[in-house]
Amino acid sequence: xxxxxxxxxxxxxxxxxxxxxxxxxxxxxxxxxxxxxxxxxxxxxxxxxxxxxxxxxxxxxxxxxxxxxxxxxxxxxxxxxxxxxxxxxxxxxxxxxxxxxxxxxxxxxxxxxxxxxxxxxxxxxxxxxxxxxxxxxxxxxxxxxxxxxxxxxxxxxxxxxxxxxxxxxxxxxxxxxxxxxxxxxxxxxxxxxxxxxxxxxxxxxxxxxxxxxxxxxxxxxxxxxxxxxxxxxxxxxxxxxxxxxxxxxxxxxxxxxxxxxxxxxxxxxxxxxxxxxxxxxxxxxxxxxxxxxxxxxxxxxxxxxxxxxxxxxxxxxxxxxxxxxxxxxxxxxxxxxxxxxxxxxxxxxxxxxxxxxxxxxxxxxxxxxxxxxxxxxxxxxxxxxxxxxxxxxxxxxxxxxxxxxxxxxxxxxxxxxxxxxxxxxxxxxxxxxxxxxxxxxxxxxxxxxxxxxxxxxxxxxxxxxxxxxxxxxxxxxxxxxxxxxxxxxxxxxxxxxxxxxxxxxxxxxxxxxxxxxxxxxxxxxxxxxxxxxxxxxxxxxxxxxxxxxxxxxxxxxxxxxxxxxxxxxxxxxxxxxxxxxxxxxxxxxxxxxxxxxxxxxxxxxxxxxxxxxxxxxxxxxxxxxxxxxxxxxxxxxxxxxxxxxxxxxxxxxxxxxxxxxxxxxxxxxxxxxxxxxxxxxxxxxxxxxxxxxxxxxxxxxxxxxxxxxxxxxxxxxxxxxxxxxxxxxxxxxxxxxxxxxxxxxxxxxxxxxxxxxxxxxxxxxxxxxxxxxxxxx
Amino acid sequence: xxxxxxxxxxxxxxxxxxxxxxxxxxxxxxxxxxxxxxxxxxxxxxxxxxxxxxxxxxxxxxxxxxxxxxxxxxxxxxxxxxxxxxxxxxxxxxxxxxxxxxxxxxxxxxxxxxxxxxxxxxxxxxxxxxxxxxxxxxxxxxxxxxxxxxxxxxxxxxxxxxx
Ligand code: FES
Ligand code: FES
Numbered sequence: 001x002x003x004x005x006x007x008x009x010x011x012x013x014x015x016x017x018x019x020x021x022x023x024x025x026x027x028x029x030x031x032x033x034x035x036x037x038x039x040x041x042x043x044x045x046x047x048x049x050x051x052x053x054x055x056x057x058x059x060x061x062x063x064x065x066x067x068x069x070x071x072x073x074x075x076x077x078x079x080x081x082x083x084x085x086x087x088x089x090x091x092x093x094x095x096x097x098x099x100x101x102x103x104x105x106x107x108x109x110x111x112x113x114x115x116x117x118x119x120x121x122x123x124x125x126x127x128x129x130x131x132x133x134x135x136x137x138x139x140x141x142x143x144x145x146x147x148x149x150x151x152x153x154x155x156x157x158x159x160x161x162x163x164x165x166x167x168x169x170x171x172x173x174x175x176x177x178x179x180x181x182x183x184x185x186x187x188x189x190x191x192x193x194x195x196x197x198x199x200x201x202x203x204x205x206x207x208x209x210x211x212x213x214x215x216x217x218x219x220x221x222x223x224x225x226x227x228x229x230x231x232x233x234x235x236x237x238x239x240x241x242x243x244x245x246x247x248x249x250x251x252x253x254x255x256x257x258x259x260x261x262x263x264x265x266x267x268x269x270x271x272x273x274x275x276x277x278x279x280x281x282x283x284x285x286x287x288x289x290x291x292x293x294x295x296x297x298x299x300x301x302x303x304x305x306x307x308x309x310x311x312x313x314x315x316x317x318x319x320x321x322x323x324x325x326x327x328x329x330x331x332x333x334x335x336x337x338x339x340x341x342x343x344x345x346x347x348x349x350x351x352x353x354x355x356x357x358x359x360x361x362x363x364x365x366x367x368x369x370x371x372x373x374x375x376x377x378x379x380x381x382x383x384x385x386x387x388x389x390x391x392x393x394x395x396x397x398x399x400x401x402x403x404x405x406x407x408x409x410x411x412x413x414x415x416x417x418x419x420x421x422x423x424x425x426x427x428x429x430x431x432x433x434x435x436x437x438x439x440x441x442x443x444x445x446x447x448x449x450x451x452x453x454x455x456x457x458x459x460x461x462x463x464x465x466x467x468x469x470x471x472x473x474x475x476x477x478x479x480x481x482x483x484x485x486x487x488x489x490x491x492x493x494x495x496x497x498x499x500x501x502x503x504x505x506x507x508x509x510x511x512x513x514x515x516x517x518x519x520x521x522x523x524x525x526x527x528x529x530x531x532x533x534x535x536x537x538x539x540x541x542x543x544x545x546x547x548x549x550x551x552x553x554x555x556x557x558x559x560x561x562x563x564x565x566x567x568x569x570x571x572x573x574x575x576x577x578x579x580x581x582x583x584x585x586x587x588x589x590x591x592x593x594x595x596x597x598x599x600x601x602x603x604x605x606x607x608x609x610x611x612x613x614x615x616x617x618x619x620x621x622x623x624x625x626x627x628x629x630x631x632x633x634x635x636x637x638x639x640x641x642x643x644x645x646x647x648x649x650x651x652x653x654x655x656x657x658x659x660x661x662x663x664x665x666x667x668x669x670x671x672x673x674x675x676x677x678x679x680x681x682x683x684x685x686x687x688x689x690x691x692x693x694x695x696x697x698x699x700x701x702x703x704x705x706x707x708x709x710x711x712x713x714x715x716x717x718x719x720x721x722x723x724x725x726x727x728x729x730x731x732x733x734x735x736x737x738x739x740x741x742x743x744x745x746x747x748x749x750x751x752x753x754x755x756x757x758x759x760x761x762x763x764x765x766x767x768x769x770x771x772x773x774x775x776x777x
Numbered sequence: 778x779x780x781x782x783x784x785x786x787x788x789x790x791x792x793x794x795x796x797x798x799x800x801x802x803x804x805x806x807x808x809x810x811x812x813x814x815x816x817x818x819x820x821x822x823x824x825x826x827x828x829x830x831x832x833x834x835x836x837x838x839x840x841x842x843x844x845x846x847x848x849x850x851x852x853x854x855x856x857x858x859x860x861x862x863x864x865x866x867x868x869x870x871x872x873x874x875x876x877x878x879x880x881x882x883x884x885x886x887x888x889x890x891x892x893x894x895x896x897x898x899x900x901x902x903x904x905x906x907x908x909x910x911x912x913x914x915x916x917x918x919x920x921x922x923x924x925x926x927x928x929x930x931x932x933x934x935x936x937x938x939x940x
Binding site: 011012014015016017018019020021022023025027028030123197198199200201202249250251252254284285498499500501666667669670671673674675676677678700701702706708709710712713715716739 | 798800801808809812813816817819821822824825827855856858859861863865869872873874876878879880881882883884885888907908912914915916918919920921922923924
């Protein structure tokens with residue numbers, strides 16, 4: 001009998017550790033002689049630093065050292081540009097300005113680190129922050145995106161001629177040539193404000209330089225331990241072999257933990273090396289709001305040309321994108337917006353132009369969705385307004401524009417964030433819409449329930465939206481699979497894990513290939529000592545890229561197992577089968593050898609290993625997809641708005657989702673639930689509010705509202721579709737961001753429908769009860 | 778700064794005598810002085826519930842208390858719920874079965890809040906469960922599966938009582 005774990009709702013192998021408080025998070029580390037660091041951060045959004053006096057801090061008992069930019073010497077360097085602008089885009093300009101470890105002459109956002117205090121405890125380090133005196137010369141702050149490019153505006157970077165960080169134009173067809181043929185033109189200004197990822201675990205780093213062994217060990221809440229290892233080796237002038245980076249259990253990532261190098265990430269290892277003692281820094285929640293990257297502010301001026309039947313002829317969109325004070329993450333986010341805007345629809349003509357703006361705010365890098373929610377918002381809103389004008393239902397207008405299933409692979413002609421032309425590998429959109437309509441009982445609601453409830457004075461509404469998501473991009477990930485003498489299987493992969501169930505899903509894949517009990521498979525992620533080639537966990541790519549690497553490595557080990565077993569059992573390979581951690585001759589269950597025994601034979605202490613044979617039952621494999629796998633979905637919801645308070649209750653929420661082959665449906669649903677909650681937070685509760693001086697007014701969980709158990713959908717029904725991706729052997733597509741991408745667009749459509757006010761048009765995210773009252777006035 | 782106060786706190790049944798600064802938070806005392814790192818902290822301003830422990834069987838936010846205030850009291854942390862990983866509390870089992878945790882960082886706080894809640898209200902309705910966890914933030918799960926897990930735990934605990 002063959003065991004099959006792939007596709008099953010397997011309970012997670014990592015749960016017992018997490019449920020009993022035994023899982024190691026970075027802040028749980030206690031090393032002998034460990035020092036702790038607190039950062040003095042800028043209280044101004046924009047100011048020159050005239051002088052820093054740290055002498056009093058140094059005198060405080062328990063303080064070991066205080067560092068400013070001056071003390072860093074040659075180590076003071078702008079951080080690396082993580083993602084260069086796509087060389088494949090023709091009309092592009094980009095000004096690289098990356099963050100530094102400690103601000104030198106000028107601060108550019110509230111929260112920018114100026115000095116690091118190292119002390120025997122965090123309590124003492126924080127006391128000493130108050131001893132430091134900084135002489136600032138405040139400057140006007142660049143906050144408003146639309147004013148940042150006006151002449152005579154103060155410059156965030158003095159050496160540039162304006163606050164323009166980048167400018168990109170991408171085009172498909174010729175919008176200007178077809179505009180005149182349109183029956184209808186829908187033109188709107190649409191904006192999307194900043195939100196924060198707010199992983200429950202704040203960032204943190206522990207670095208331990210051991211002078212005797214000349215080894216640096218770093219524990220980091222990063223989503224990308226291998227690039228951190230490589231970068232630290234380069235910055236500190238060490239060989240990669242001297243640096244081990246471990247991302248242990250990480251309490252939520254959602255994008256900002258893929259950013260590197262944060263100032264603290266450059267500094268803490270350097271300090272440990274200076275003092276030859278372990279050093280710890282753990283971010284507090286206020287620092288997390290001020291100094292962890294965030295995302296989403298864009299302002300679009302968009303227009304859509306349509307026929308009177310509701311067919312899209314073309315789209316013209318010009319938008320501004322806020323990158324904050326620096327732009328280390330290149331153009332990933334705005335290019336995602338530009339590309340994802342096109343959605344599952346056939347848009348023959350597209351003109352898209354964006355400007356990226358430097359402002360005096362924290363740096364912008366991907367947050368779950370990474371520019372896609374904004375693109376989807378623009379497209380879905382334009383379709384909503386067009387449908388209203390043409391008297392179509394939201395479902396109808398979308399159906400009329402879906403790319404038909406025989407058009408795949410579908411080429412969109414513009415360049416995606418992975419530098420490759422945007423091509424949808426596969427998809428089947430109309431059935432997803434049909435299934436969503438059925439699950440939400442659209443017809444019944446609109447024809448029977450809604451009129452009844454409305455007659456009773458209740459404001460109930462329905463919405464439906466669709467989207468695509470480019471997932472699982474390259475470059476590559478690796479995995480090493482080893483069968484040990486005990487018969488246990490170990491899997492090591494470089495991607496970090498922040499709750500995605502990698503310990504279970506990767507084990508499911510390997511257990512199936514090797515036909516072992518899943519509890520005999522032990523997965524290690526995010527420890528560069530165990531796997532030192534790879535990239536990281538981002539862009540919904542863990543399962544697509546690392547999952548396929550695990551699969552390839554397991555297949556290679558299986559080959560080795562069969563080859564050796566064939567010699568031992570003296571039977572050709574094709575007569576053998578793997579079953580229950582052993583190999584046997586088909587039909588002769590007694591003629592068998594266990595995997596553990598084979599592992600011992602593959603690694604003998606005496607005798608000769610045949611030339612060309614590698615020792616052990618081990619294989620490493622890498623997987624790099626040529627381009628991303630395109631997932632898609634349809635979300636629908638029924639909401640009720642209380643007209644007195646504008647409280648919105650989500651009575652029913654339906655997701656029909658196609659992420660190709662599903663390894664563990666329970667895990668996929670969990671990812672979708674969490675994404676939806678974040679999307680709803682984004683739509684109605686969460687907003688990073690900056691005042692004119694660039695002060696963040698919402699830097700605590702009292703002011704920045706996360707959705708609670710009351711604010712999320714009462715019920716989420718999920719319908720899975722499976723259009724396997726042809727781009728990878730497992731046929732999987734990513735799913736990590738799927739919930740978050742369309743939720744806000746859906747939320748506002750349903751709220752508009754509930755409020756039955758023909759004049760109400762929601763053109764901005766987030767909404768809030770206050771803002772709704774204002775719009776209805 | 779050597780004004781240290783001697784305190785005795787009984788954590789998960791073990792009495793600990795320590796000398797602490799009066800400003801030391803209970804959360805830091807548990808995590809750093811005693812090394813019981815299962816209790817997590819995420820905001821240190823009382824909003825998220827991640828740091829919840831039981832003080833004499835009632836849920837408290839350990840980031841909002843000083844260690845000296847726990848002097849002479851009993852504290853239960855997540856480490857006190859199960860003998861080992863093979864013998865989970867029914868609530869822990871239900872969390873795993875219903876996939877009520879992803880990164881697991883918030884989970885100790887939810888468990889401790891719910892232990893106290895289920896003690897007070899062993900047969901809650903769904904709305905009561907929703908209310909009971911409304912002071913705990915989770916950024917990963919969207920809460921649906923947490924509510925399902927509590928329902929499952931209730932039936933498990935009732936079945937165990939019935940035996
Ligand atoms: S850490 Fe105590 S309530 Fe958030
Ligand atoms: S499981 Fe990650 S915060 Fe709740």
